[in-house]
Every structure is written in structure tokens, then in C-alpha cells.
Amino acid sequence: MGIRAGRRGWPIKRQVLFHFLVSLFCRALSEQIRYSIPEEMEKGSVVGNLAKDLGLEIRNLSYRKLRVNGEREFFSVGLERGDLLVRDRIDREQICLQTRVCALTLEAVVENPLNVFYVNVEIEDINDNPPQFRRNVINLNISESTQLGAKFALEPAHDPDTGLNSLQTYYLSTNPVFSFEVKKKKDGNKYAELVLEKLLDRERQSSYHLVLSAVDGGNPARSSTAQIRISVTDANDNAPVFSQDIYKVSLLENLPPGSFVLRVEASDKDEGVNAEITFSFDSSSHGEWQMFSLDPNSGEITSLKSLDFEKTKDYSMVLEARDGGGLVTQCTVEIEILDVNDNFPEVIFTSISAKIPEDCSSGTLVALVKTLDQDSGVNGEVTCRVEESAPFRLESSSRNYYKLLTDGPLDREQTPEYNITVTATDKGNPPLSTSRTLTLHIADVNDNTPIFLQPSYVVYVPENNP
Secondary structure, eight states, X not given: OOOOOOOSSOOHHHHHHHHHHHHHHHHXXXXXXXXXXXXXXXXXXXXXXXXXXXXXXXGGHHHHTOEEEOSSOOEEEETTTTEEEEOSOOOHHHHHTTOSOOEEEEEEXXXXXXXXXXXXXXXXXXXXXXXEESOSEEEEEEETTOOTTOEEEOOXXXXXXXXXXXXXXXXXXXXXXXXXXXXXXXXXXXEEXXXXXXXXXXXXXXXXXXXXXXXXXXXXXXXXXXXXXXXXXXXXXXXXXXXXXXXXXXXXXXXXXXXXXXXXXXXXXXXXXGGOOEEXXXXXXXXXXXXXXXOTTTOEEEEOSOOOTTTOSEEEEEEXXXXXXXXXXXXXXXXXXXXXXXXXXXXXXXXXXXXXXXXXXXXXXXXXEEEEOOSOGGGGOEXXXXXXXXXXXXXEEETTEEEEEEOSOOOTTTOSEEEEEEEEEEOSSSOOEEEEEEEEEEEOOSOOOOOOSSSOOOOOOOTTOO
């Protein structure tokens, strides 16, 4: 389907602008304006004076048609002063989850002449979320024969904020039997482990009640608590032992749901019920339950849903091996997701000249072409070409941009319009391609003189005609 635009006629001044535009694109596309704002700003709040930072005159804003483009329309431009304004609610936790740096990239476009600028708006976190435990009560069964120094991982709190505003540490209520340590998972999340400091005796005390507090680093700090209820069980003096402390596996993102991932193994020196081992996910791996299943008897892990490298590149989960007497041992399973070439490249015409004069010089700008590919590595590397043997060529401009230029003389009398097909191909194996077609009209100029159909005409007239 062609993309059509343009005005009738072609004044001589427009020809000069074509050469001027070509010289501006390389400079404009490499410049970048940076702003930093806190999340949750009110609609209409001013981010910065975009017109001033771009060096534009306020009186020319309407004529230059200053605007911004982005994946989501969080911002707009006020044409009165050229301010970049907040258009919609910005929740950093929804946009960037828990990434350290949350930045939105916009394209600021002005016309007459055409320029494209990159605008980078970093969204700063505010402490608008307290840490939260998934359950208010954590139940533990600990054998009275458990050795000093034994550790028990506790369900972590979750805080969607980042940096100092995220969960920083835990506190445990004072007691003579247990201490605690704060540990960090591979993904950076922190959890607490109980450490047994004094031998247990069920006959003297069969239960303990502790309070675990999770605190973030905001100012002021926010926190939440969970009750820890510990039941002391009769002796089972050998805990299960995993064959590995850490299991690692790599999976392709196109692995079908229900596929085998790996099998964990554990052994127990006890006999009878105390040697019967069952496997389960630790409560700290709640998110991974939705993607993988674990057979409690065999220890076999299988995939539940389709994997997507572009959304999640790795998973880290904690598994428990529990014997019949209640003793628990933990191991870590780290799953790396490998990218496959499963996304077609995109071709986007961002600025188009739908009509050009037939006497324009070679190298005249026709359109600005943008390519995108969500894959990574070589799977995301894209090359662009013009399909037809027409007088046009593509020239790499900046990052993922190409300029579509004329590459020879044009003659409206011979070819009044061209359907130019641009194809983007990635470097995956096998490669994936996408094509889009642009319809370009050739404007007439007065380059042909009138011609008589015959060089001479002979007419016979009788002499007696009235």
C-alpha cells in the first residue's frame, strides 16, 4: 500500500530545501537532549523547555511543527512556549519493573526544514511502595536435633521501588535462640535466613514466636512485618543433601511448554519415613512457579509456558528437599534463556516527500527510513535495501536510520510515479525479512518545447471563394 502526501506545484525555493535537508540529517540524528524527572508527576507538569534546548525560536514553533514521538504517549509539546509536558501518569514500577535506570526515549521532530532529535527522559524513583510480605505468618518446623549454625531461608518481602527506595535490610525480634543473616540472590533481591544459635529441646519449649521486619532505604523509610511461628519437632538427625548446591542450564526461548528442563537429586542417610524426600519450590521463588513445574517425587523440572528472551533473560529459583521428618535442604537452580531469531524486523517511514520535481539532482532526499528488531545480537542486526532497479538508493544515516535518496535522472513524461519497495533483513539463521512500499509522485517542470505534428502544411483554395 502506498503512502501518499504532497502539495500541487513545486516552487523553486523547495529545491533549495532538499539540499539543505540532506546536510542536516547527519547532525540532527546524533544529538540528544536529556531530562530527569520523578515519577508520578501531575499531568501538565513541565519537564523542560524543549524549544529552547533545541535552539528553536518561540515565534517559529507553529511553522516548524515541533512534536515528539514515542512508544507510549507520556509526553506532549506545548506550542505556546515549546515546553515538554507530562501528558499521562508515569508509574516507574509499571514501565521499568525493577531496572536501575528507567529512561524513555522520544524523537523530537521539527519541519521546515526537517530535523529529528533524540530526547532521553530518565524517570527517577520515589518511595511510593513499602516492602510487603506475601504472607503475614511464616510457619517453620525445626527438629530438636538440628545442629548449631543451621540456616533456614525465610520468605522475602517484595518492594517494587529501586535503589535506596527498595528493600534494604531485615530486622528480627530479640530472642536467645535464633539470629539471622541477610542474603542476596542473583537478581539482587534480598532475603533473610534464620541461624540456630542454641540447641533446641522440644520437651522444654515446643514453639517460638518471632517478628521479622523488612525496611527500605527511603526518607522516611517504609516497612512491614511478618510473624514467624516455629514448631520444634522430634529428632531426625540427617537432613537431605542435594547432589549440587547450584544447578545451571541454558534453554532456547522457543522451547515448547511441557519440555524437560533438568532433574535435581538429593539423598538422605536416614531410614524409613525420615529418608523419604519430596521436592518443592521455596516460597522466595513464587514468580518461577508460574513458568516451571516441579515433580515433588522425581525432582524433574519441566516448562509450563512459552519462554521469551525479550521479556526475561534468566530465572533463578530456590528448591527445597524435605525428608519425612521435616528436615529441609535447599539448592539454587539458575536457568539462562537463549535468544532465537523469532522477531521480524520492522520498516517505518518516519518522514516522507510524497512528490519531488523531475529535475531534482541525484542525492535528493525522498524519505527517512527507520528499522527495528526486538531480537538481540546478530538476530537483531538489520540491513536495508531497495528492491526495484529504479533510480533510488539507501544510505545509512544514524543508528537504525537510513536515508532514501534519488540515484539518477528522473523524467515525469516517461515515469510519472514510482512504487519503491524497501526490504529490511536481519542476520539471523535463517534470516527474517519485512518489506514496505512507498509511492513517490514525480512533479512536472517545463522542460519540453511545443512540437508541430508536421513540418509544413499545403492547402488549396479556389480563387473564387467568397
